[in-house]
Structure formats: C-alpha cells, structure tokens
Amino acid sequence: MAKQLNCGDVGFDCQAQFNADTEEEIMSQAAEHARSEHGMSESDLQAHEGAIRGAIKDV
Ligand SMILES: [Zn+2]
Numbered sequence: 001m002a003k004q005l006n007c008g009d010v011g012f013d014c015q016a017q018f019n020a021d022t023e024e025e026i027m028s029q030a031a032e033h034a035r036s037e038h039g040m041s042e043s044d045l046q047a048h049e050g051a052i053r054g055a056i057k058d059v
Pocket of ligand 1: 007008012014015016033037038
C-alpha cells in the first residue's frame, strides 16, 4: 500500500502533496519540503514529527 501526505493536513496553508511507498520516504520528502518551503529547523521538525506521521494516509 502506498503512503500519501498532504502538507495542509499538518497545519500549513500549503497545497504540497507527497507520495511514496514507505512512511520513511514520505518523512524525508516532507522534512526537505518543510525546511525549504516553511523554514522549519531540525528541532521544529522533531517537535512536529508525531503530527506529521499522524497525517500520513494509506492510499
Ligand atoms: Zn508545505
């Protein structure tokens, strides 16, 4: 089953969507995006990791 994450579901006003086969791949795409598009630091990412993982859906 593939995984999908919508950036908007994490709480950003953002249309970005990530698709991958594994949760880890989604997390790496989302972390890269959050750093470059939302200016999140590594500690911000760690603080929100639970919320981000919780927003990942099976598709
Ligand atoms: Zn975003």
